Amino acid sequence: MTLGAYRRKRDFSRTPEPRGGAKSSQGRRFVVQEHAASRLHYDFRLELDGVLKSWAVPKGPSPDPGERRLAVQVEDYPIEYGAFEGTIPKGQYGAGTVGIWDLGAWAPVGDPHEGLKRGHLVFELLGGKLTGRWALVRIRGRADKSGGKNWLLIREGDAPLGQDP
Secondary structure, rough: OOOHHHHHHOOOOOOOOOOOOOOOOOEEEEEEEEEEEOOEEEEEEEOOOOEEEEEEEEEOOOOOOEEEEEEEEEEEEEHHHHHHHEEEEEOOOOOOOEEEEEEEEEOOOOHHHHHHHHEEEEEEEEOOOEEEEEHHHHHHHHOOOOOOOOOEEEEEEOOOOOOOO
C-alpha cells in the first residue's frame, strides 16, 4: 500500500479520518465524496491495489460527454476512507465536511495499471448517480506545470453492448 503521503498529512489524534489498516482488497468500488474544505470540490476515488486512487474534481463530475472536468490527482487514500463521512477539524489537512455524493462499482476497460501509466484510463461506472463509460486523461504539454497531476475526467459516449467505441 502507498499510504505514506496520506498519513504524513494527518494527525490521527485530532481527525476522525481513518488511518487505514493493512488489509488489502481486490474490490472495484468507487466513491465520490463532496468535500466542503477551503473550497467545495468533489473527491473521485477508484479502488485499485488495496487503496483508493484519488483525484480532486473542483466542479464535480459532469454526466455530459461534451464537458471535461479538471481532476487533480492526489495521494492514495485507504480503502476505509470510502465510507468516511464527517467533519475534519479546523487546523487539520482538508478541514471541512466530507459526505458521500455517489458510490458503486467500477470496471476498467483494459489494464488499469497500463491506463494509469499511459495517462488514459477508461472505465465503466455503476453508481447511483454516475453510470456508463468514463475516462481519466492526463494533461500533458508545456503549459502543464503540475508534474503530471492534472487530468481530465470525461464522460464518454457509451458503445453498444459488446463493442468498444
